[in-house]
Amino acid sequence: MTKTWLIAGVLGLAAAPAFAEPPGLSPPSQPDSVWPWTPADPGSYRLEVVAVDASAIAGVALGHNSTAAIGLSIATYALGSPILHLVHHRPGNALGSFVLRVGLPAAGTALGWMVTSGGSSESDIPAGAGGAVIGLVAGVIAASSIDIGVLAKAETPPPVTPAIAPTGHGGMTFGLAGSF
Numbered sequence: 001m002t003k004t005w006l007i008a009g010v011l012g013l014a015a016a017p018a019f020a021e022p023p024g025l026s027p028p029s030q031p032d033s034v035w036p037w038t039p040a041d042p043g044s045y046r047l048e049v050v051a052v053d054a055s056a057i058a059g060v061a062l063g064h065n066s067t068a069a070i071g072l073s074i075a076t077y078a079l080g081s082p083i084l085h086l087v088h089h090r091p092g093n094a095l096g097s098f099v100l101r102v103g104l105p106a107a108g109t110a111l112g113w114m115v116t117s118g119g120s121s122e123s124d125i126p127a128g129a130g131g132a133v134i135g136l137v138a139g140v141i142a143a144s145s146i147d148i149g150v151l152a153k154a155e156t157p158p159p160v161t162p163a164i165a166p167t168g169h170g171g172m173t174f175g176l177a178g179s180f
Helices: 002-019 046-062 067-087 091-116 129-151
Strands: 160-166 172-178
Touching: 046 067, 046 129, 067 091, 067 129, 091 129
Parallel strands: none
Antiparallel strands: 160 172
16 A cells, blocks of 8 residues: 555656646746845835834834934934835935925925914914924825825836827928827
8 A cells, every 4th residue: 555655656746847837938037136125126115115104103203202213203204215215226216205205394384384373372382383283294294195105106107209200291290109
């Protein structure tokens, strides 16, 4: 009985290569990336940006009494996502992310201050401070949302090709064509 199982096992192992795909039909392997922790086609890295933003929020929440913790959290918020874009070989998105993450909170703070500073304050807090804080938070949320939703997505821009077309009067029209 044991010889029967042994013979069946050997025959099964011998027949396994016969059922394998020929070398021409197997999918090509992906080339290795320059960065050891990033695949050659990074795809979407939205969750990585969310994790960086969550760590910045956690730093503010947990270290609200420490000036160093607040400073580190602000630096993480402003520079973390642009660094991720650079790691994923998207320098244009890194610059856009940095401009969004600095510009939108600054603009929101200024707008919130201007809208609410017209009244008088009965406390030690200036009249426009509440609006400034609301504008700051709105700017941070907007910048992070745009970064996650637009800049860190997997899709690559559509290809643009040159286009040439004859005109009705014997001339030519030159331009660029693409699908959006």
